[in-house]
Amino acid sequence: MSLSMPPSVKPKVFGIGLSRTGTLSLTAALRTLGFDTAHYPADASTYATLLAGTARFGLLDRYDGITDITVVPYYQELDLLWPAAKFVLTVREEESWLRSCRRHWERPAGNKAALGEHYPDLQRFLRSAVYGARAFHRERFLRVARRHTAEVLRYFSGRDRDLLVLDVAGGQGYERLAPFLGLPVPDEPFPHHNDRSEQRR
Known part of the structure; x- marks a missing residue:
């Protein structure tokens, strides 16, 4: 069941956590709450917006928000x-x-073509923009994660109504x-779209 609010008062919602922090689970939870959010969109318009650096995502004309690293740099x-976004x-x-x-x-790349013709280029762009590297690098990723969290908390300091910090893997959810x-x-469990055992490792 979707628990929604009137469109006139519904704010945009952006999930600005890094990869593998529960962004897909957050997207599913937001949809249950009545927010039609796009997770890691890879359409031509989104890719053009990323390249332009304007953050004027055309899909926000029809979606209530975006989650994952698509919006992290923006x-x-x-x-x-x-201004009323969450x-x-x-x-x-x-x-x-x-x-x-x-x-x-x-892990193997798989069939990325099935995700759209722009997906490979968009993925390379975002991984470079967010992590400064296309391959996994432990020390760099750790620095990026700590810096991102610190910068977000600093930017939203004193604005508790605008920012929520949520540890999905740690058990936080709808409450x-x-x-x-x-x-x-x-009255339903919070969605977990990655295996719980993997989240605990």
Whole structure:
């Protein structure tokens, strides 16, 4: 069941956590709460927006928000473009996160063509923009994660109504997310789209 609010008062929502911090689970939870969010979109318009660096994502004309590293480099611009927006920073215990990233980066590429013709170029662009590297590098990733969290917390300092820090892998879920969005807590489990055992490693 979707718990939604009237469109006239529904804010945009942006998930600005790094890869492997529960962004897909967050997307599913937001959809349950009535926010139609796009997770890591790879369409031509999004890629053009990334290259232009404007943060004026055309898909926000029809979606309530975007999650994952698509919006990580642009959260400040999105805050200016959408003054009433809500931001969710998903975080994760460092060692577990690094292991998950290593496995994700080292696994076979698979059929990326099925994700859209722009996906390979968009992925390369975002990994370079966010992590400063296309391959997994433990020390660099750790520095990036710590810096990103610190910068987001500093930017939103004193704005608790605009930023929620959520540790999905650590067990946090609707009990924090729903009130942050002004909605009741749904009577169902928070979605976990990656295996729980993998999240605990």
